[in-house]
Amino acid sequence: MSEKEQKIFDKCRQVAQSCAVFNLRKASRALTQFYETALRPSGLRVTQFTLIVAVRLFGSTTISRLADTMVMDRTTLTRNLKLMEKKGFITTIPGEDRRERVVVLTEPGKESLENALPLWEKAQREIVDALGHRRFDEMLANLMATVSLVKAP
Amino acid sequence: MSEKEQKIFDKCRQVAQSCAVFNLRKASRALTQFYETALRPSGLRVTQFTLIVAVRLFGSTTISRLADTMVMDRTTLTRNLKLMEKKGFITTIPGEDRRERVVVLTEPGKESLENALPLWEKAQREIVDALGHRRFDEMLANLMATVSLVKAP
DNA sequence: AATTTTTAAGTGTATATACACATATTATGA
DNA sequence: TCATAATATGTGTATATACACTTAAAAATT
Numbered sequence: 458m459s460e461k462e463q464k465i466f467d468k469c470r471q472v473a474q475s476c477a478v479f480n481l482r483k484a485s486r487a488l489t490q491f492y493e494t495a496l497r498p499s500g501l502r503v504t505q506f507t508l509i510v511a512v513r514l515f516g517s518t519t520i521s522r523l524a525d526t527m528v529m530d531r532t533t534l535t536r537n538l539k540l541m542e543k544k545g546f547i548t549t550i551p552g553e554d555r556r557e558r559v560v561v562l563t564e565p566g567k568e569s570l571e572n573a574l575p576l577w578e579k580a581q582r583e584i585v586d587a588l589g590h591r592r593f594d595e596m597l598a599n600l601m602a603t604v605s606l607v608k609a610p
Numbered sequence: 611m612s613e614k615e616q617k618i619f620d621k622c623r624q625v626a627q628s629c630a631v632f633n634l635r636k637a638s639r640a641l642t643q644f645y646e647t648a649l650r651p652s653g654l655r656v657t658q659f660t661l662i663v664a665v666r667l668f669g670s671t672t673i674s675r676l677a678d679t680m681v682m683d684r685t686t687l688t689r690n691l692k693l694m695e696k697k698g699f700i701t702t703i704p705g706e707d708r709r710e711r712v713v714v715l716t717e718p719g720k721e722s723l724e725n726a727l728p729l730w731e732k733a734q735r736e737i738v739d740a741l742g743h744r745r746f747d748e749m750l751a752n753l754m755a756t757v758s759l760v761k762a763p
Numbered sequence: 764a765a766t767t768t769t770t771a772a773g774t775g776t777a778t779a780t781a782c783a784c785a786t787a788t789t790a791t792g793a
Numbered sequence: 794t795c796a797t798a799a800t801a802t803g804t805g806t807a808t809a810t811a812c813a814c815t816t817a818a819a820a821a822t823t
């Protein structure tokens with residue numbers, strides 16, 4: 458290997474070992490699969506579960522506000538909600554401001570949430586126990602810091 | 611709110627505040643956008659960049675092995691590679707074992723990697739500096755622990 | 764050697780994600 | 794008030810992701 462090629466190879470090692478987005482995405486894939494499996498009996502996907510939770514917490518809210526909360530592109534949210542509407546978990550109604558659409562949980566949506574919560578708790582407990590509470594809280598804090606850091610500007 | 615509804619509401623708060631997959635996916639979305647923007651001039655998407663890095667490190671390798679390394683579903687990798695082949699970054703050739711396909715970097719692929727590396731370095735430095743080295747390393751370790759934890763079984 | 768099992772990869776389908784652009788409605792300013 | 798700017802949302806397109814199922818080839822078993 459030439460000196461230049463060696464340099465590039467070393468940089469690649471650095472990427473694999475320390476790249477934030479590489480490791481974060483990898484962990485995201487792994488953990489998503491774990492929670493997807495856990496939530497499957499409820500009929501909710503991870504994304505749908507978290508969206509329902511968010512709507513339950515904030516109450517009926519507009520798409521843009523929900524997207525901002527989820528740190529999700531607005532158009533991504535539109536597509537996700539469309540699917541959830543088709544499945545009957547939510548509906549959207551026009552707001553007072555006629556440009557807005559307000560997201561509302563349906564009864565089936567609330568029921569699915571109720572079914573999913575114990576499944577989530579079990580999965581969550583497994584992860585927390587395996588990682589250790591201290592480590593888990595540490596990671597959570599770091600993830601939140603990362604989000605606000607990138608979201609800030 | 612009934613007592614039961616209050617209980618569900620409290621659980622939802624718990625999910626928002628502490629759910630591993632919720633916070634991990636949120637951070638993943640945020641950080642992905644940051645790195646996508648940084649890498650854009652190179653013509654590589656984040657996924658493509660990390661895949662090229664992996665192939666550069668491991669040398670030509672099969673799809674299954676690469677998928678395992680990336681903690682990525684094999685069929686996901688197939689689709690990602692198809693795209694990268696169309697764009698000319700890689701090719702695949704049959705292995706000695708005729709069931710296997712071996713992934714090989716092309717010259718344009720290597721060039722794109724070379725262009726992307728300084729862009730990655732800049733983005734990475736920004737994140738590490740903003741989070742602080744100690745915090746960053748801590749997060750990295752925790753992410754890796756999470757991956758091996760979920761991957762183990 | 765022939766049959767069965769295992770392994771490597773691809774396809775059909777569904778969901779998740781976001782950028783560029785278009786449309787409709789509200790707010791602002793001349 | 795009317796024209797313009799700002800805001801909220803939707804659509805077209807491209808990429809990322811994985812499950813269920815299929816196909817082809819190698820390995821194991823009888």
